[in-house]
Amino acid sequence: MIDTKGKILDTAERLIGEYGYSATSLRHIISEAGVNLAAIHYHFGSKEELLDELIVRKAGPVNAERLARLDRLEAGGESPAPAVEKVLEAFFLPMAEAADRDPGFVRLMGRMLSEGLMQGILEKHFQTVTGRYFRALRRALPVLSDEEFRWRLHFMIGAMAHTMCGQPDVTGLGGPSEGFHSRIERLIGFVAGGFHAPVRVAPGTEEK
Amino acid sequence: MIDTKGKILDTAERLIGEYGYSATSLRHIISEAGVNLAAIHYHFGSKEELLDELIVRKAGPVNAERLARLDRLEAGGESPAPAVEKVLEAFFLPMAEAADRDPGFVRLMGRMLSEGLMQGILEKHFQTVTGRYFRALRRALPVLSDEEFRWRLHFMIGAMAHTMCGQPDVTGLGGPSEGFHSRIERLIGFVAGGFHAPVRVAPGTEEK
């Protein structure tokens, strides 16, 4: 057909978003897309590289928007540094907006994160963004030690990843699911509170 | 040999802790344990049920300690309710203590969480513990709406899962890894700050 590569990408995006990466076999993708098995390896090289292209396609615009917002924030030239909340908004809101435009976005990214398949891909495509935001947040929180700050960033990423993965069904209460946007607003509030929390571990008490 | 089942469990625990669940094949386990492939299916039924038994063996004592601590906390009969920080300590510290006693604990549980394989197992074996802690935290935070509270619990679980998975290497700075105990102390502080944070979303503004 005309665009084999495009059909593979679209079908893979839909199926992986629905069933997850591991549960979606290449043979399932090709049968729905109406292409040959080897075409995947011709165009992408491997299943993992196909995933990589999907992620880039989805996350690329979001990361661009994140950098643009941080540019504007830092161009303000505020004397101390942009406040934690402002930096968090610039980081998280582009994700929420992408989710509003494209309902498949959260499904796919959440699947990836929940299956723990993004370690390598994250480092490859997100390090520019995370590096700049890391430094911006660091400047907003000069009182924290390096070690404490790094861990709080780690906690934030964990909360974010889990939030993209699914509903909070731990309790079995269920309830109606709300929009992704307000979910992100809640996350920003929670994370900001975490960053501003008093430190429990005295600098000298650290082990190792 | 004498205890085929035990040898399978020990070997699987070691290999999965080292390489992860997906990357550890049953054939790898049997070759190291010196047993037959079919023995795994005879004793456990499937690879997933083998994992289930490993989790129970590791997490069972931790969950028992969690319930005991919550009992003591609630037996205090404090008029309002145990403070958020106290409840969080009762929940998280048994995990830290288990990690100190058994270095393999965090490795295995972290692997499980990072590979997203614990959804079903979590619900099966953790729901008693999480249910009771859910209610204890809810009593300590009466000002939050149901929806807001549920999401903050969700964020906490995400931060916890990510914390057990590994080091905060997002920044590429590395640095010496510290003990698990102080890592948990940092997590408690962060999460407590998150729970106490002011709510960003006005109750009427929620979507859907």
Next chain:
DNA sequence: GTCTATACTGAGATAGAC
């Protein structure tokens, strides 16, 4: 350059002999 047909290796699972 693109795509098809087919074969290879390794995974988890299972039936049946001992």
Next chain:
DNA sequence: GTCTATCTCAGTATAGAC
């Protein structure tokens, strides 16, 4: 309880048709 043989399905590699 244990072991052999075998099944199905996965991702991958390659030879060759257009």
